[in-house]
Amino acid sequence: MSTLIALGQPKIPNHEEWSRHVVNLPAQVVEQDAFPFDISRDAIDKIRHARHEGDESTHAFLRIGVRGGGCAGLQYTLDFTEEVHDDDWITLYYGEPIAMDFFSAHYLEGAQLEYIDSLHGSGFKFVNPNAERTCGCGSSFSS
Helix, strand or coil: CEEECCCCCCCCCCHHHHHHHCCCCCCEECCHHHCCEEECHHHHHHHHHHHCCHHHHHCCEEEEEEEECCCCCEEEEEEEECEEECCEEEEEECCEEEEEEHHHHHHHCCEEEEEEEECCEEEEEEECCCCCEECCCCCEEEC
16 A cells, blocks of 8 residues: 655654654655665755755655666666555654655665765765675665
8 A cells, every 4th residue: 555645845844843744654764874774964965955946846745666677687666756665664854854765764674875076976876785696887786
């Protein structure tokens, strides 16, 4: 089951107050330090910037996950969404609402999302200690 919500761009100062707004969602709301995944401050800044560009500003959560595919077997995903599912974990990460499903949390526990800006290019990078093999571009892995 999924639920559509319309949080828009929450201007909520802390996790406790935000949690009261999402109390009726089917997902499990957790504190930032209990979330199974880490996000660097640079990545949060870029997520915030992307959220406020174009149509993304109306979406409630950044969904971080994995799905089958890619040349190594599993592929990382990043999407803005308003859908929350029964098996989601949600948190407020430095003011940004984040969602991750239980399947993805299994593969991403202890991993980190970073934002890299270098002469070779810029973009989000997953640093995943659970990945046994990765593809050359870094967008897929096997575990």
